[in-house]
Amino acid sequence: MAQNVNRQILLKSRPEGAPGLDNFELTESPTPEPGEGELLMRNLYLSLDPYMRGRMSAAKSYAKPAAVGQPMVGGTVAEIVRSRNPQYAAGDIVLGYGGWQDYALSNGAGLRKLDPTAAPVSTALGVLGMPGMTAYVGLSEIGRPKPGETVVVAAASGAVGSVVGQIAKIKGCRAVGIAGGTDKCRFVVDELGFDACVDHRAADFASRLEAACPAGIDVYFENVGGVVQQTVWPLLNDFARVPVCGLIAQYDATVPLPGPDMFSVLRKRLLVRGFIVWDFAAKQGDFLRDAGEWVRSGRLKYREDVAEGLEKAPASFLGMLRGKNFGKTLVRIA
Secondary structure: OOOEEEEEEEEEEOOOOOOOOHHEEEEEEEOOOOOOOOOEEEEEEEEOOOOHHHHOOOOOOOOOOOOOOOOOOOEEEEEEEEEEEOOOOOOEEEEEOOEEOEEEEEEOOOOEOOOOOOOOOHHOOOOHHHHHHHHHHHHHHOOOOOOOOOOEOOOOOOOOOHHHHHHHEEEEEEEEEEEHHHHHHHHEEEEOOOOOOOOOOOOOOHHHHHHHOOOOEEEEEEEHHHHHHHHHHHHEEEEEEEOOOOOHHOOOOOOOOOOOOOHHHHHOOOOOEEEEEHHHHHHHHHHHHHHHHHHHHHHHHHHHEEEEOOHHHHHHHHHHOOOOOOOEEEEEEO
């Protein structure tokens, strides 16, 4: 790829309801030159994550919305091609926030050097990156599972959910996944080692979930919301904990969906807490130590769903929002 051309995928317009391809625009511009103290990164992998749907909206949230007419935001693994920053050299591989484009400038703030010999660099965007850390801190700091308890996780074959269930097993819990389709459920049990996985598309989803949780649910790791949440709620035990990580089934809603039974929050003394991964930034060292060892020893497995080429990012992103991905969604740019 010629270094004098930088392809970018811009947020063309804000969606009303479900986003579509017409909300994105692929453009080309000259590749920027690094100034004093800056470096030029060539993006190798782009992470596609559900939180990006919220950034497409102008609604008030925990993070600033993406700007219309600017490249979509996103985590990247990149190679430094030119550096005017003494802390980085050409050839270094870094984890950063380069966005939906071939090249990005950085002043070095927030970058983390990666060791390609320690693990595939793509894992820095998945099992050993933000999704993995989200699972780690959400389960350990809010879910606080105890040996013998039942942990249920929605979107169990995804980048976050798959890690939640495996950590629950490492902690001595019964891990029950919820996923869409028999193939994903089979993967969650046979490959990831969950005790059970229930297909939320099944007509008898509610009765299957109840059967999979004969002792009720002590921790429910929420990634989905909507009907899945409403089905889980009656099965929560007294003093159950609910880390609320995402609500992907509700992101495109134009009117509020029915919420949980708040009377049961009182009666069962439930702990329900929404969280953003960087609320627990101080735990990153613990996460990298523990998860790195679990991956190396084979106790923590992962799967990646990789699209080839920057131009595939919009369609891959929309497919992920609709549950068509299988594992951590990535785009291999270069």
